[in-house]
Amino acid sequence: MCALLAVALSASWFTSVGAEDLEVYPSPYVSRVTWLSEYNPNLAGTAGDTKVLMYEGDEPGGTLLVVGGTHGDEAAGPVAALVFAENAHVKRGRLIVIPYVNASGFTHNLPQEAHPREYRIPTPNGDRIMPYGARLSNPVHQWPDPTVYVEPIMRQKLAGSESRNLNRAYPGREKGPLTSMIAYAVMELIRRENVDVAIDMHESSPEYPTNNTIVAHDRAMDIAVMASMDLESQGIEINIEQSPQNLRGLSHREWGDHTNAYAFLLECPNPAQGRLRGRTNAQLVVSGKDPMYAKAAGSGRLYVPYSEEGISLSVRAGRHVASVMAISAAFSMVNPDREIAIEGIPSYAEIVNNGVGQYLAASKGQRPATRDVAEGTRP
Numbered sequence: 585m586c587a588l589l590a591v592a593l594s595a596s597w598f599t600s601v602g603a604e605d606l607e608v609y610p611s612p613y614v615s616r617v618t619w620l621s622e623y624n625p626n627l628a629g630t631a632g633d634t635k636v637l638m639y640e641g642d643e644p645g646g647t648l649l650v651v652g653g654t655h656g657d658e659a660a661g662p663v664a665a666l667v668f669a670e671n672a673h674v675k676r677g678r679l680i681v682i683p684y685v686n687a688s689g690f691t692h693n694l695p696q697e698a699h700p701r702e703y704r705i706p707t708p709n710g711d712r713i714m715p716y717g718a719r720l721s722n723p724v725h726q727w728p729d730p731t732v733y734v735e736p737i738m739r740q741k742l743a744g745s746e747s748r749n750l751n752r753a754y755p756g757r758e759k760g761p762l763t764s765m766i767a768y769a770v771m772e773l774i775r776r777e778n779v780d781v782a783i784d785m786h787e788s789s790p791e792y793p794t795n796n797t798i799v800a801h802d803r804a805m806d807i808a809v810m811a812s813m814d815l816e817s818q819g820i821e822i823n824i825e826q827s828p829q830n831l832r833g834l835s836h837r838e839w840g841d842h843t844n845a846y847a848f849l850l851e852c853p854n855p856a857q858g859r860l861r862g863r864t865n866a867q868l869v870v871s872g873k874d875p876m877y878a879k880a881a882g883s884g885r886l887y888v889p890y891s892e893e894g895i896s897l898s899v900r901a902g903r904h905v906a907s908v909m910a911i912s913a914a915f916s917m918v919n920p921d922r923e924i925a926i927e928g929i930p931s932y933a934e935i936v937n938n939g940v941g942q943y944l945a946a947s948k949g950q951r952p953a954t955r956d957v958a959e960g961t962r963p
């Protein structure tokens with residue numbers, strides 16, 4: 585009976601969140617809000633459709649694509665994307681932001697991991713309530729899983745559930761399982777919008793070796809090196825890895841191979857995802873403070889510096905925002921004819937000192953009634 589009740593409750597949660605619940609309050613300088621289905625009409629009306637925000641500069645230049653939410657349990661990705669979406673004023677070139685690229689992944693989570701459904705970021709005008717999702721698309725939207733998932737390029741065999749992992753689905757299929765149709769739409773967007781720089785923002789467990797890292801496609805390595813020097817000069821330690829040739833289906837590999845864009849993936853450490861963590865709740869996602877990880881760091885088991893201070897969401901999102909800005913600046917230096925210049929974006933130090941909520945709008949129901957404002961402007 586208890587089991588039945590649990591199934592019924594989780595099923596209602598599984599289907600209760602839709603793309604329209606994924607909040608974004610674009611800066612006043614947004615030029616167009618569209619949906620990913622513009623680039624693959626087969627996504628229209630599905631749980632894989634999601635908002636795409638475009639910011640046209642005052643002067644022409646290059647195009648930067650910023651993607652969050654490939655994996656719904658990696659909080660810094662969508663939060664950093666929203667800092668861009670809700671603050672950007674593009675002076676030169678163009679910015680395209682997809683805050684929740686796999687919207688289906690935000691409609692469920694992993695209760696057996698004690699993961700919260702949502703977490704709260706305090707802003708000056710009330711809390712921003714963010715969904716905490718899952719790594720894979722919701723099985724309600726893509727089922728059944730094959731016994732074995734055969735990745736499309738090199739025919740590598742992966743666990744069947746990986747067919748719902750957007751970051752194994754590129755370059756995707758125009759018509760097929762939901763996750764592959766999302767991947768196809770992102771590829772089409774990069775091609776049709778002539779994206780020059782495409783950045784996919786993730787998080788991983790602190791014991792994972794690829795962390796505090798820019799992963800760059802072969803063609804993008806020089807830009808990554810320049811960006812890393814810029815970041816180091818701001819006191820942000822960052823590693824660089826070249827995208828492996830033989831790991832297929834990943835954004836940084838397939839975006840770079842199948843389009844003209846310079847492709848990057850960013851990683852930073854989220855203790856709520858790790859195997860060594862202690863008590864797991866929404867607070868852990870936001871504070872990044874876990875005594876078990878502080879202990880593990882003390883015995884040399886982590887690849888990232890970790891103290892009792894933890895690694896807060898402001899630090900993690902701040903790293904991503906600063907990395908995107910540094911990559912964009914490095915690209916512009918090498919390609920002055922396609923310069924990208926974005927104003928209104930806080931620095932790493934500002935995000936860490938003021939808290940990332942300073943740069944986000946409050947959720948609609950959380951704002952004081954008298955100060956509520958129309959969608960599309962910052963409160």
Ligand SMILES: [Zn+2]
Pocket residue numbers: 654655658786787
């Ligand atoms: Zn990820």
